[in-house]
Amino acid sequence: MRELADGDRGSFDVVFDGVAPVVRKVAGAMLGSSADADDAVQHAMTKLFAKASSFDPDGDVVRWAVSLTAWEARTIRRRRGRESARSAAQEVRDNVESPEGQAAHAEALRALEHVLGQVSDDDRAALLGDSAGDATHRKRKQRATARLKALWRKYHGQV
Amino acid sequence: MDRSEQSLRAAARGAYERGRLTGSLARALPVPFLALLSLTDSHEVALTVSVAAVAFASMVAFEFRGGALGVGARWGLITGLLPFSASVLGRPLPHFVMGGHHVHGCVLVCAAACVAMTLLLARVTRQHRRPTAAWLAGTWVMVTIGATACACVGVGGVAVLVGGVVIASLPVAALGRRWAAA
Numbered sequence: 001m002r003e004l005a006d007g008d009r010g011s012f013d014v015v016f017d018g019v020a021p022v023v024r025k026v027a028g029a030m031l032g033s034s035a036d037a038d039d040a041v042q043h044a045m046t047k048l049f050a051k052a053s054s055f056d057p058d059g060d061v062v063r064w065a066v067s068l069t070a071w072e073a074r075t076i077r078r079r080r081g082r083e084s085a086r087s088a089a090q091e092v093r094d095n096v097e098s099p100e101g102q103a104a105h106a107e108a109l110r111a112l113e114h115v116l117g118q119v120s121d122d123d124r125a126a127l128l129g130d131s132a133g134d135a136t137h138r139k140r141k142q143r144a145t146a147r148l149k150a151l152w153r154k155y156h157g158q159v
Numbered sequence: 160m161d162r163s164e165q166s167l168r169a170a171a172r173g174a175y176e177r178g179r180l181t182g183s184l185a186r187a188l189p190v191p192f193l194a195l196l197s198l199t200d201s202h203e204v205a206l207t208v209s210v211a212a213v214a215f216a217s218m219v220a221f222e223f224r225g226g227a228l229g230v231g232a233r234w235g236l237i238t239g240l241l242p243f244s245a246s247v248l249g250r251p252l253p254h255f256v257m258g259g260h261h262v263h264g265c266v267l268v269c270a271a272a273c274v275a276m277t278l279l280l281a282r283v284t285r286q287h288r289r290p291t292a293a294w295l296a297g298t299w300v301m302v303t304i305g306a307t308a309c310a311c312v313g314v315g316g317v318a319v320l321v322g323g324v325v326i327a328s329l330p331v332a333a334l335g336r337r338w339a340a341a
Contacts, residue, residue, distance in 0.1 A: 004175070007225010012175065016168055042167060049171040050178035053225075 005055040015061070019048065022062055023069045030073035040076050044069040115151050123147055183222035189236060190215040193243055194307050200250060201311035210310045210317060214239075214303035221296045227284075231293035234283055235300025242272035242305030250311070263312045269305050270323040276301050277328050298328065 003011040023044050024037075031037040048068055055061070095101040116124065123144035129137060194211030201207050221232035245268045252264025277298050284293035302324050309316040 007179065007223075007229055012172060013168075016171055020164075020167070038163070042170060045167060045171045046174035049175040050181075052175055053179045053182045 001052065001055055001061045002057045004052050005057065007053070015052070016045075016049075019061065019065045020045065022065050023048075026066050026069040027073055030070065031076065036076050036080060037073075040069060040073040043072040043076075047072070111152075111156055115148065115155060118151050119144070119148055179223050179225065180219075183219045186222050186233070186236075187215050187218035190218055190304065190307075193240075193304060197243075197247065197308045197311060200247070203310050203313055206314060206317070207307060207310040210303060211307045214300065214307055217300055217303055221300065227287050227289035227292035228296040230287055231280075231284060231296030231298075232300045233297075234280055234293070235297035236304065238276035238280055238297065239301035239304030241276055242269045242301065243308045245269050245272040246305060246308035263309075263316060266309050266312060266316045266319050269309050270320050273302055273305050273320065273324045274328070277324065298324070 001011075001015050004015050020041075023041050027037040027040040027044065031040055044065070048065055055064075095105075119127070122140075126137065126140040126144040127148065129141070190211060194207060194214075197207055197211070198204060218232050218236060221228040221235075223229075246265045249265035249268040252268065254263055280297040280301065281290075281294050284290050284297060287293045302321060306317045306320050309320045
């Protein structure tokens, strides 16, 4: 690495062959064998070699590669988490905001109101009440839910 | 070697070269500042800018290539500050007549500083694996930086400086190599 930092292009392949397996191993351990792991390897390797010229001659290249890869893997994981949360929220928003979504939403509410209208007063009270810690109420709620499902099946098919 | 391995290797190599170029440009940044300093009291704007451009390009190229040339360029920039300062500070000095030609005092001071720095360069680059290449690169950068200040007196000033340094460098080189080896 010291030679590469000094501009010796001949040592590029030696450094690459030494560092690439370490980077792959760390990315694989953190992200599994996925496209995200490949992305982390790509980012870590390009960053490592972009900064190779300013590498401290007394530094440990393996430790540097490991910390860079771990950082990249964490960044990708955080980004994926944000993206999936955003896309889920967008999906819900699209469903509610689009004309088809609004129509489907209204249809579902109408169907629910119709089915709830068929339920007895006792069952409705059991369904809407809080059953936490009360075994009798919980049993009553389970039975009311089963009857509600049966009613739904009768009018609208599969639950 | 599969395709993804090849593309990763190519991407890493590209990043390495880009990193070197960015580093070289950053290390050569003092040269434009020196040129601006020289331009504050110079009527030869085009020549000063041209010489500074040569100094900048040389610095970037040597730093990008690295090895002996990079080491030489770094030392050339440092040692070039003395002839540059000598030339800028020596501008009020009177003219001299040498061989029937008028020569600016500041050019002579700058040339003398360049010769001294050539000797110093021979000394500081002696430990490198390729001392001659490092010394030549350093001398070139140092002279072009000195010439950035000497350009204010025209092409003649630059020619006297470069010619003087080249002629003086031959014995200095021989002396410097012996001194460096000591």
